[in-house]
Amino acid sequence: MKNIIITGGSRGIGKCLVENFAKEGHNVILNYNKSEKQAKQIKANLEEQGIKIEIVKADISKREDVKKLIKFATKKMKNIDVLINNAGIAKLQMFQDVTEEDWDEIMNTNLKSIYYTIQEVMPNMINQKSGCIINISSMWGIVGASCEAVYAASKAGMDAITKSLAKEFGPSHIRVNSIAPGVINTEMNSVLDEKIKEELKKDTPLERIGEPIDIYRCAKWLIEDEFTTGQVISINGGYVI
Numbered sequence: 025m026k027n028i029i030i031t032g033g034s035r036g037i038g039k040c041l042v043e044n045f046a047k048e049g050h051n052v053i054l055n056y057n058k059s060e061k062q063a064k065q066i067k068a069n070l071e072e073q074g075i076k077i078e079i080v081k082a083d084i085s086k087r088e089d090v091k092k093l094i095k096f097a098t099k100k101m102k103n104i105d106v107l108i109n110n111a112g113i114a115k116l117q118m119f120q121d122v123t124e125e126d127w128d129e130i131m132n133t134n135l136k137s138i139y140y141t142i143q144e145v146m147p148n149m150i151n152q153k154s155g156c157i158i159n160i161s162s163m164w165g166i167v168g169a170s171c172e173a174v175y176a177a178s179k180a181g182m183d184a185i186t187k188s189l190a191k192e193f194g195p196s197h198i199r200v201n202s203i204a205p206g207v208i209n210t211e212m213n214s215v216l217d218e219k220i221k222e223e224l225k226k227d228t229p230l231e232r233i234g235e236p237i238d239i240y241r242c243a244k245w246l247i248e249d250e251f252t253t254g255q256v257i258s259i260n261g262g263y264v265i
């Protein structure tokens with residue numbers, strides 16, 4: 025049984041990770057920011073099944089909020105075994121239209137946040153001489169994305185941090201990996217119309233769009249594994265090979 029923190033656990037991929045890891049018997053802390061109602065509903069639904077989780081509001085783009093989140097987690101769990109940096113935002117816009125506010129919001133939420141979360145959990149993981157950090161990046165960080173340059177840059181940055189910290193933290197037996205999802209069926213892709221989704225399916229060798237459970241299966245494997253670090257694992261149905 026592991027002690028797991030999942031950022032952005034109120035919706036989409038994060039919600040699926042929270043529910044499945046909790047059902048497996050792990051101790052889970054769900055972090056959310058705006059979706060309080062959804063976070064409380066997830067907790068209540070699990071409680072009906074006799075499963076207890078903790079939910080913590082924190083804007084992960086703010087150092088003080090992250091400090092409070094990790095302080096709460098270490099008090100509750102003592103040891104933090106797994107940190108899943110999942111929270112993220114995307115914005116579809118032409119590069120010329122990107123304002124400094126857009127740039128900062130995307131970079132701070134997707135990239136600066138993991139500088140905060142990882143720095144805050146490190147003392148705990150170093151103490152234990154073990155740990156598993158999973159960064160949910162994106163295939164767009166690998167191949168680039170038209171009208172999502174800032175998002176792609178933030179995700180490429182996450183992968184660079186993954187590789188660097190795998191080298192830096194390896195001697196402390198802390199593994200750091202990225203999961204780079206392809207197109208996954210969540211609210212984040214509600215901007216895509218049916219025609220675009222059909223085209224995406226056609227261009228995907230496995231002929232479907234991904235589901236959050238596809239990401240969970242990879243995360244579960246990464247948590248159980250003991251000899252994988254510094255890797256960016258693409259879960260995209262073969263869309264990018």
Ligand code: NAP
Pocket residue numbers: 031032033034035036037038055056057058059060082083084085110111112113114133160161162163204205206207208209210211212213
């Ligand atoms: P989603 O359905 O839009 O959910 C995003 C989650 O991130 C929500 O739980 C949200 O919480 C949380 N979040 C956003 N800003 C936050 C902040 N400042 N502090 C704390 N939490 C925050 O997105 P998703 O599709 O599940 O995406 C999850 C991750 O996978 C993201 O990092 C995304 O970039 C990545 N990804 C997704 C896809 C895809 O196709 N869906 C593909 C590649 C990568 P609140 O609502 O509570 O604020």
